[in-house]
Amino acid sequence: MKVKYIAEPYGHDEFEKEINDFIKDKKIIDIKFQENFSISGLNEDGTKSALIMYEEHENG
Structure with a gap:
């Protein structure tokens, strides 16, 4: 299991996009x-912050 921390000041609209871009190719645990x-x-x-717990998808 790996973790990724994403934080963004209020007033910025990229928070959700950054999370979605990061998780699109990961197996999300929480x-x-x-x-x-x-x-x-x-x-x-x-x-605003998010702590993402994930695993990389296995190749092949």
Whole structure:
């Protein structure tokens, strides 16, 4: 089993595409999602992340 961690700041639209592109040729065991958000003064900051547990497809 292998793992891949993907994280992206809020406001970016590539998160789902990046996950789909990565998993298209893998045997997926599980995907765990997490969102982190913080407010400091007038600044808002956050990230979305995914931990993908997978195996490579066997060749031949």
